[in-house]
Amino acid sequence: MRRLLDALHDPADLADAVRDPRVSLSRHELLGRAAALARELDGARTVAVHATPGVETVVAITAALLAGVKAVPVPPDAGELERAHLLRDSGAELMLSDDPGAGGTIVPITRKRPPGDVPAEPGPDTAALVLYTSGTTGPPKGVVLSRAALAADLDALAEVWQWTADDTLVHGLPLFHVHGLVLGVLGPLRLGSRLAHTGRPTPQMYAATRGTMYFGVPTVWSRICAAPAQARELRSARLLVSGSAPLPVPVFDDLRALTGQAPIERYGMTETLITVSTRADGERRPGHVGLPVPGVETRLIDEAGGIGHLQVRGPTLFDGYLNQPPREDGWYTTGDVATIGPDGWHRIVGRASTDLIKTGGYRVGAGEVEDALLLHPAVREAAVVGIPHPDLGEQITAYVVADSVRGEELTAFVAERLAVHKRPRVVHLVGELPRNAMGKVQKAVLKHG
Template sequence: MTASLLSSLTAPGATARPDALVVAGRPCGRAELLGAAGAVARRIGGAASVAVHAEPTLATVVAVLGGLLAGVPVVPLAPDAGPAERAHILKDSGAELLLGGEGIPVDPAEHADHQGPEPDPEQVALILYTSGTTGAPKGALITHRAIAAGLDGLADAWQWTAEDTLVHGLPLFHVHGLVLGVLGALRTGCRLVHTGRPTPEAYAAAGGTLYFGVPTVWSRIARDPAAARALAGARLLVSGSAALPAPVFRDLRALAGQGPVERYGMTETLITLSARADGARRPGTVGLPLPGVRTRLAAEEGGIGELEVSGPTLFAGYLGRPEATSAAYTDDGWFRTGDIAAIEEDGTHRIVGRASTDLIKSGGYRIGAGEVENALLDHPAVREAAVIGVPHEDLGQEVVAYVVADGADERELIDFVAAHLSRHKRPRRVRFLDALPRNAMGKPQKKLLPDA
């Protein structure tokens, strides 16, 4: 996989553009990038693993590619990780070196040829740490083969080619920004513009054909009509890492001429589902399985159940945690995502939410929090919404909504949802907040919501 991935750096015409890669305003050609990565590979060769201080810089891209060249697993470190999280990841991963930040500096101007052997496809390329919502973050082992399968599947679904210019400003320590947003560009051979920060102004000025963003990014662009209209020339907009609110989808469709393609995946699975560039795009849906991926619903009831997946993009297990790895799989080898989904007649998937927080059992009904949240977001006064189930002595759980809204009261919002969905799905209570707690990817953190 590494040879075919990096072959785009030396393919005919690869040296023709000195700005084939632009990160936070700094341009770099593919041959220059390969030479700088070669210098890193020579320096780290033989290490068990290396950590990379993953700032949105060209040096980070060079460091990660150096690890791929050398066959050394790379551990991306969030630049804003707190001392305890940082210490845990460095110790747990066994990283022998730290590149960037307070560690060994990486100079993109260095150059060296690397003549080492091509890594085995089953070798670990990345150790990506989970968010730690159920304990200390776990290191997911991502192989070269899994990355290749995932990127090739997305290239097929999105008609992604070397003729594209990919634009994004996402962090470089997770699947979306690093695997899709950097390695995907290198594997397809397309031009990459990383904007440093994902501001509407930066996206509007980049002139891309393919744009990646998380819902927070797209929401801000939708609220900036000039920026949204500037994307009208793009071939494809892609949203991921969290559910895109239906009103944002519709606003972008009106302003930019298209609603974003949504896709679904996890750290442990990479991307497994996506709407296609040439297929239907419907708000709240995440499309069809990528090539080689299979899906099924466990304990299905009322049309929804826990999504389980199998296929070539799955991780090789949690580092040093065989019991956690075993628990993540069913007896017949399917990965338990922990997400609740519905599969429509044409095979299109909808993600309703997390089994642990978003499947609400109220009065004998199974209710997906995401469906209620989208209904609330359709109200013109509501800017943010999070829905949870709270223990109730009669119903088992009652639906409680937390919203950021201007000019709407509780009864109005309850009645609004009841008029749009089945009445049993309406919130029984609504709490008003100034803002929802969110993580670095913009996902609402429901466990941090105040007590209902």
């Protein structure tokens, strides 16, 4: 197997290989700083990284991967209880951070150090990252990802997105999730492309930073579409990639109109990395996430009415949860509900726990109702959940951010476009929807009040 950070070792140096609004490093400078820091990690098994949005985090993660120790990214805004849980559960012996108050035993990232030799490449089955994912029934769980899984996914996406060393990736996403860290940092380091991290994913920063590829979550793309002048600055880009949550069809359409190209959508989760995607040289279909990436298989189980529970298998899957038995090989149940068309195209309906609504003997996908609501010109955002109901089992309930419209109008609007049993029985007009750091609507908050 090639080295995980393959292009970082390329003797052909690349100026400003990694940059943020304050700092720019060539490939040679990044490798030198990371190798010097890696020498201080000798003997450690697990290190935490205070994952601030900038070059410092890139250096720290690279150092941990060079040293062959597990890296645990810690959100910079983590509360005291969350940070304590991550450090205790992961057993991290050190915290890589320039903030003395970050917690744990601090090792500064940017301190000047004498040059260090690049360690030998660990085996492909060596655990590389532990990414914590929020559960609905307890504290966050550590997802263990091997070097082989990371490499397999990045190579698959390189093929699907035609991602090469000639690209410059621009994004301002957090560096403690798959989207911003694995795809947004390790991708360029493996494939040799430049990375420009904007610090924050604002329309102004994206418009001011020239690149060929831009990553964003739906909230980012929605805000860019609301700033047409900034959106038009992205017309020279080769790819606009959206993920981490479903992209509303109106935002898809607005992006296409403003930038001259439809966005790429893809699907994945922390435990599986990215398993389904639209291709750079293929169709881009609104409301759909495309086809399985090379090496990955998918299937639906418990299918009814064309909707089923999505399972995946392939080389991108995680090893298991930290401090729990290893994951068994084979099919992994994602917990998401999907449809797969005759042509193999996937549409993600949502989470089985919140987005598959069983009402009056029917199965209704929340995403289908949300898409219908978003077609109304007054509606800016919509989230649909099933609320327990004594007669129906679950009642379709919508939470809508809209201007100058009544709930009854929206119910009738959906009933005209979908089967009547799919209409929301109740519509709550709200000022905003609760979202997490990646822009995903927190439906459990809506569902449970």
